[in-house]
Amino acid sequence: MKVRFWGVRGSIASPMTNAELAVKIETALQLAVKAGLKAETEIPAFIKSLPCYVRETVGGNTAWDMMRRDYGGNPVEAHILLTHTHWDHISGIPFFVPGFNPKNRVTLYGPFPNLEDRIRNQQKFEYFPVPLPAAFHFVQLKENSVFQIGEVQVETLPLNHPGGSYSYRITHKNKRLIYATDSEYKDLSNQSLMPFIRFFRHADLLVFDAQFTLLENIEKEDWGHSNVLCGIDMAIEAEVKKLVLIHHDPAYNDQKLYKMFKDASEYLEIYAPDRNLEICLAYEGLKLTV
Numbered sequence: 001m002k003v004r005f006w007g008v009r010g011s012i013a014s015p016m017t018n019a020e021l022a023v024k025i026e027t028a029l030q031l032a033v034k035a036g037l038k039a040e041t042e043i044p045a046f047i048k049s050l051p052c053y054v055r056e057t058v059g060g061n062t063a064w065d066m067m068r069r070d071y072g073g074n075p076v077e078a079h080i081l082l083t084h085t086h087w088d089h090i091s092g093i094p095f096f097v098p099g100f101n102p103k104n105r106v107t108l109y110g111p112f113p114n115l116e117d118r119i120r121n122q123q124k125f126e127y128f129p130v131p132l133p134a135a136f137h138f139v140q141l142k143e144n145s146v147f148q149i150g151e152v153q154v155e156t157l158p159l160n161h162p163g164g165s166y167s168y169r170i171t172h173k174n175k176r177l178i179y180a181t182d183s184e185y186k187d188l189s190n191q192s193l194m195p196f197i198r199f200f201r202h203a204d205l206l207v208f209d210a211q212f213t214l215l216e217n218i219e220k221e222d223w224g225h226s227n228v229l230c231g232i233d234m235a236i237e238a239e240v241k242k243l244v245l246i247h248h249d250p251a252y253n254d255q256k257l258y259k260m261f262k263d264a265s266e267y268l269e270i271y272a273p274d275r276n277l278e279i280c281l282a283y284e285g286l287k288l289t290v
């Protein structure tokens with residue numbers, strides 16, 4: 001199973017600012033001076049040696065950002081599983097370029113009520129000048145659905161989020177991916193967490209809402225999001241193989257996100273050194289094979 005991430009930011013798109021870019025350039029130049037760089041030919045290797053928060057960005061796009069892809073000119077059959085209809089998860093639909101080709105077929109799935117109306121309403125003339133193109137189709141799911149898309153089995157589970165959100169468990173050829181955002185786990189009792197742990201059990205990949213640090217999660221109770229450490233604890237409990245942290249807070253810059261990830265890695269090392277859990281910070285364009 002191939003997994004690629006387009007849009008890993010939560011809540012609202014947050015492109016890098018000029019001030020943040022300037023800090024990255026300044027830090028890189030300071031490190032270049034320290035490294036005693038003498039020739040232009042040394043630059044590529046030097047760039048590779050820079051810390052991630054200097055040479056990379058996690059990106060500012062939110063969950064729906066698959067505007068353009070090279071499909072080799074062939075008609076596309078796309079199946080898109082929607083978690084819920086908060087803006088950060090649907091705002092790219094009007095700009096979804098493959099949807100404008102009538103030879104394509106784009107099917108949207110969702111267990112929340114009125115799936116089709118919600119998506120069509122977003123493209124009423126008052127909000128967007130072009131109605132939803134004919135390539136789009138809808139499959140209204142139930143709360144706890146189990147269904148097939150070709151050889152792929154898909155299951156849904158309601159999450160804890162204002163207005164509701166749904167997790168998807170996707171299984172293909174004995175490989176299992178869980179997509180679980182947006183969700184808050186305020187009650188950490190066994191009884192409350194068990195339905196989620198059961199759903200996440202033995203996943204090869206768990207994509208988890210880790211919007212906040214633990215402290216900020218406590219301050220932002222009832223915002224409907226979770227934190228990095230909660231993701232690690234639940235992934236260990238569910239014996240997940242790889243945990244991907246996603247839905248990054250729009251106020252967190254690269255430096256803060258990579259620091260948060262470093263702290264999370266240390267937490268995992270101290271708390272569960274014997275567990276076989278890998279963790280990964282989602283960034284724009286990340287590709288994983290499960």
Ligand SMILES: [Zn+2]
Nearest residue numbers: 010011088182
């Ligand atoms: Zn969201």
Ligand SMILES: [Zn+2]
Nearest residue numbers: 084086161182
């Ligand atoms: Zn949401």
